[in-house]
Amino acid sequence: MCFLHTLSFFAGITLSLPLGMGVEPNNITEQDVKAAYLFNFAKFVEWPDSSFVDNKAPIVFAVLGDSKLALVLEKTVEGKAINGRALAIKKLKSVKDLEPCHILFVGESQKADLPAILGVVACKNTLTVSDIDGFTRQGGACRFFIEERKVRFELNLDATRRAELKVSSKLLKVGKVLRDELPQGSR
Amino acid sequence: MASPGSRSRAEEPQPVGSAATSERAGGETEAPQESPSDLTTLSLEQLTEVEIGTVYGAAKHDQKVTDAPSSVTIITADDIRKYGYRNLADILRSVGGLFTTNDRNYQYLGIRGFNRPGDYNSRVLLLVDDHRINDNVYDQAPIGNEFPVDVDLIDHLEVIRGPGSALYGSNAFFSVINIVTRRGSALKAAEISGQAASFNTYKGRLSYGQLFSNGIDLLLSGSAADSEGQTFHFKEFDAPATQNGIARDADHERYYNLLGQIAYKQFTLQAAYAWREKGIPTGSFGVVFGDTRNRTIDERYYADLKYENSFGDIVSVTARAFYDWYYYGGDYVYDRTVNAGTIRVVNKDTGIGQWVGGELKLSSEIMPRNRVTVGSEVRQSFQQDQRNADVQVFLDEKKHSWNAGVYFQDELSILENLTLSAGARYDYYQMFGGSTNPRVGLVYHPFEKTTLKLLYGEAFRVPNAYELFYGDSRQTQKGNAGLDPETIRTYEAVLEQYFGAHYRLSASAFHYDIKNLITQVIDPADGLLQFRNIDKVEANGLALDLTGQWASGLKARMNYALEEAVDKSAGGLLTNSPKHLIKLNLSFPLVEEKVFTGVEAQYTSKRRGVQGHFSDYFFLVNLTLYSVNLLEGLEASASLYNLFDARYSDPVGNELLQEFIVQDGRSFRFQLTYRF
Numbered sequence: 131m132c133f134l135h136t137l138s139f140f141a142g143i144t145l146s147l148p149l150g151m152g153v154e155p156n157n158i159t160e161q162d163v164k165a166a167y168l169f170n171f172a173k174f175v176e177w178p179d180s181s182f183v184d185n186k187a188p189i190v191f192a193v194l195g196d197s198k199l200a201l202v203l204e205k206t207v208e209g210k211a212i213n214g215r216a217l218a219i220k221k222l223k224s225v226k227d228l229e230p231c232h233i234l235f236v237g238e239s240q241k242a243d244l245p246a247i248l249g250v251v252a253c254k255n256t257l258t259v260s261d262i263d264g265f266t267r268q269g270g271a272c273r274f275f276i277e278e279r280k281v282r283f284e285l286n287l288d289a290t291r292r293a294e295l296k297v298s299s300k301l302l303k304v305g306k307v308l309r310d311e312l313p314q315g316s317r
Numbered sequence: 318m319a320s321p322g323s324r325s326r327a328e329e330p331q332p333v334g335s336a337a338t339s340e341r342a343g344g345e346t347e348a349p350q351e352s353p354s355d356l357t358t359l360s361l362e363q364l365t366e367v368e369i370g371t372v373y374g375a376a377k378h379d380q381k382v383t384d385a386p387s388s389v390t391i392i393t394a395d396d397i398r399k400y401g402y403r404n405l406a407d408i409l410r411s412v413g414g415l416f417t418t419n420d421r422n423y424q425y426l427g428i429r430g431f432n433r434p435g436d437y438n439s440r441v442l443l444l445v446d447d448h449r450i451n452d453n454v455y456d457q458a459p460i461g462n463e464f465p466v467d468v469d470l471i472d473h474l475e476v477i478r479g480p481g482s483a484l485y486g487s488n489a490f491f492s493v494i495n496i497v498t499r500r501g502s503a504l505k506a507a508e509i510s511g512q513a514a515s516f517n518t519y520k521g522r523l524s525y526g527q528l529f530s531n532g533i534d535l536l537l538s539g540s541a542a543d544s545e546g547q548t549f550h551f552k553e554f555d556a557p558a559t560q561n562g563i564a565r566d567a568d569h570e571r572y573y574n575l576l577g578q579i580a581y582k583q584f585t586l587q588a589a590y591a592w593r594e595k596g597i598p599t600g601s602f603g604v605v606f607g608d609t610r611n612r613t614i615d616e617r618y619y620a621d622l623k624y625e626n627s628f629g630d631i632v633s634v635t636a637r638a639f640y641d642w643y644y645y646g647g648d649y650v651y652d653r654t655v656n657a658g659t660i661r662v663v664n665k666d667t668g669i670g671q672w673v674g675g676e677l678k679l680s681s682e683i684m685p686r687n688r689v690t691v692g693s694e695v696r697q698s699f700q701q702d703q704r705n706a707d708v709q710v711f712l713d714e715k716k717h718s719w720n721a722g723v724y725f726q727d728e729l730s731i732l733e734n735l736t737l738s739a740g741a742r743y744d745y746y747q748m749f750g751g752s753t754n755p756r757v758g759l760v761y762h763p764f765e766k767t768t769l770k771l772l773y774g775e776a777f778r779v780p781n782a783y784e785l786f787y788g789d790s791r792q793t794q795k796g797n798a799g800l801d802p803e804t805i806r807t808y809e810a811v812l813e814q815y816f817g818a819h820y821r822l823s824a825s826a827f828h829y830d831i832k833n834l835i836t837q838v839i840d841p842a843d844g845l846l847q848f849r850n851i852d853k854v855e856a857n858g859l860a861l862d863l864t865g866q867w868a869s870g871l872k873a874r875m876n877y878a879l880e881e882a883v884d885k886s887a888g889g890l891l892t893n894s895p896k897h898l899i900k901l902n903l904s905f906p907l908v909e910e911k912v913f914t915g916v917e918a919q920y921t922s923k924r925r926g927v928q929g930h931f932s933d934y935f936f937l938v939n940l941t942l943y944s945v946n947l948l949e950g951l952e953a954s955a956s957l958y959n960l961f962d963a964r965y966s967d968p969v970g971n972e973l974l975q976e977f978i979v980q981d982g983r984s985f986r987f988q989l990t991y992r993f
Binding site for chain 1 (some may be wrong): 359365366381391394395473530532580627628821
């Protein structure tokens with residue numbers, strides 16, 4: 131039977147492909163990837179010592195107005211530590227709940243309150259992250275965007291400088307780098 | 318669960334950054350025990366290459382493909398570039414269980430063993446960014462070059478198998494295909510692209526996309542193409558009176574399309590325009606063979622305004638309003654006898670559709686693990702006209718109608734690993750009354766890497782204006798105003814299994830029961846074409862799909878579909894229904910991050926034609942070399958289609974004298990794209 135031969139030919143090719151490092155398709159949501167990025171941001175951004183009570187104090191993530199991401203992030207960082215610091219997550223509902231944190235994620239639902247939110251965290255050693263369009267333009271530090279089903283991010287280095295954060299070159303290599311004065315279209 | 322794959326990932330050297338030199342990352346030591354989906358074990362570079370596996374169209378909100386109550390395939394812009402896809406038909410032909418037919422005028426999509434003669438893809442709902450593309454005269458889902466969006470502007474495409482009437486109403490009979498276009502922010506540049514291909518085919522595209530500092534996202538694009546086409550020899554016309562069967566300069570094609578999209582805050586306005594002219598070389602509908610004036614024109618435009626907002630992270634609202642236009646004009650050359658003399662005339666066959674409509678959708682997680690989606694849709698077709706005339710007027714039907722639908726869907730997590738998805742839609746059609754179509758899906762994850770889906774669905778399709786009213790005063794075809802809607806009940810089981818770190822296997826089995834299937838037949842009494850409700854058709858099938866993905870950039874997809882669609886009243890397999898379809902897609906980098914190769918191989922088994930003969934099975938191989946940043950901003954791609962020059966033919970409809978039409982031999986395309 132011709133089609134059986136063809137089938138075994140195809141199967142043979144597919145199964146003889148080399149093994150290597152793999153990532154699985156079709157099982158990963160954008161929240162999974164964003165949470166992994168946030169974890170990496172905690173690894174590759176250095177905060178001033180003054181932003182921690184002591185050297186055992188946790189790195190604090192706050193997720194504002196995105197309960198889905200907050201859930202995924204909790205699972206992602208569960209049981210993990212960075213530089214001997216535990217990782218804590220705060221789930222916030224509105225701008226009124228804002229309190230000091232190291233990484234603040236602002237959900238799409240907070241679009242209208244964005245100026246207020248950025249006003250509250252300005253210069254408080256907070257890495258602000260969001261997927262709201264124009265976030266980095268309005269003074270936010272990092273924006274996620276999706277291109278061809280892959281989550282990417284851009285960084286506004288003027289915003290991280292204002293927040294007195296040191297960003298590792300690893301992040302700069304992977305993210306798109308912007309500054310306040312450059313139009314977003316510049317590459 | 319520990320697996321060799323997750324272990325190898327843990328052994329990957331962790332990136333060491335300035336802030337992390339002294340880190341004691343828990344993830345590193347614990348990785349082998351962790352789920353393979355723990356993305357924190359990936360490097361940043363790898364993370365940027367992780368493809369998100371979510372689908373929108375299966376339940377009208379984003380969800381994991383493994384959670385969707387359907388069997389889903391997603392094709393991305395990356396695939397389009399790496400496999401050198403030229404149009405929608407090229408893309409769809411590569412998807413498991415799908416096949417296409419080309420009668421040298423239009424292309425037709427076959428799915429689950431169905432590709433009915435005289436049907437312009439009315440049983441597949443085609444959406445562009447959720448906007449319905451099927452028109453209101455023929456219900457046509459255009460998949461050839463008349464499709465309004467240039468394939469290079471597609472971000473990704475979702476093929477959702479199985480009935481979708483429970484959410485989308487009519488036409489979502491076998492499948493819903495949702496195309497998501499690129500946004501201006503994805504381009505952030507101007508792009509100029511040119512291509513040259515076999516048969517004197519040239520195409521150009523100019524696009525501009527930008528996200529402006531005031532938050533406006535803009536995309537503008539235009540394409541134009543021209544093709545001389547091929548010279549054919551049709552043995553059915555091999556007689557001195559019909560140019561010995563040779564059709565020269567009759568296969569020409571020209572098309573233009575424009576796409577504009579502007580998004581600001583919660584609003585998105587999209588407008589598209591497309592025009593295509595295609596010569597008909599086959600002498601279909603009994604025209605004067607070889608006359609180069611035989612042609613069809615398709616023109617389509619629409620504007621769609623969408624408002625999307627979410628309130629307090631709980632409720633998301635989508636509202637849209639749209640206006641659509643469709644024009645079809647066919648020129649068919651005939652010899653008519655007038656006053657005992659014969660004159661050669663150009664018969665004008667036209668169809669014009671215009672409609673407006675709106676949709677409102679609310680989706681909310683009212684409780685944790687319980688998502689409810691409700692919506693309604695109204696469409697006013699204020700023009701559904703058909704006309705046919707030359708020396709006299711053979712047809713002049715002016716129609717209008719309206720329809721509306723409401724739908725409800727609940728997705729409830731009964732257990733942590735068991736979700737019930739149930740929904741139904743009620744549609745009212747002015748001409749046919751009401752129809753309710755439910756869908757129930759049970760999605761179970763017994764193990765972390767295993768998904769089992771049990772699906773039941775019903776769908777319907779109302780006969781379109783063409784099937785009901787098209788008749789050219791007994792020249793070739795007559796209408797049938799007594800047609801009933803066709804209905805389908807489907808049962809499907811899907812098993813998805815991940816194994817190792819690289820493979821995903823999906824296996825599905827389906828059983829379809831169709832009643833009142835609308836089919837074009839030749840009335841033996843007068844020899845005229847007419848659409849009729851065939852009593853009953855039953856289809857059974859199996860599909861296997863194996864995908865693999867490696868960090869080296871190697872991607873592989875292989876699938877096999879076994880399908881059997883049987884006409885229960887007449888007996889025997891349906892026409893143009895291949896029993897076996899096999900596809901292999903393989904892409905890998907030749908030079909890391911610079912040059913990629915895409916190879917695809919497709920096997921289609923024999924198909925029965927409308928006169929009872931069979932076309933041969935065939936085996937196609939396509940090869941594409943694609944390179945990025947050849948120079949800064951320059952992309953190049955070279956493709957060879959049908960590499961081994963296989964000779965094959967597609968079964969075609971009753972309006973052609975030929976039972977089969979020969980398809981392209983080896984052909985090439987070369988494309989250059991420059992971003993600036």
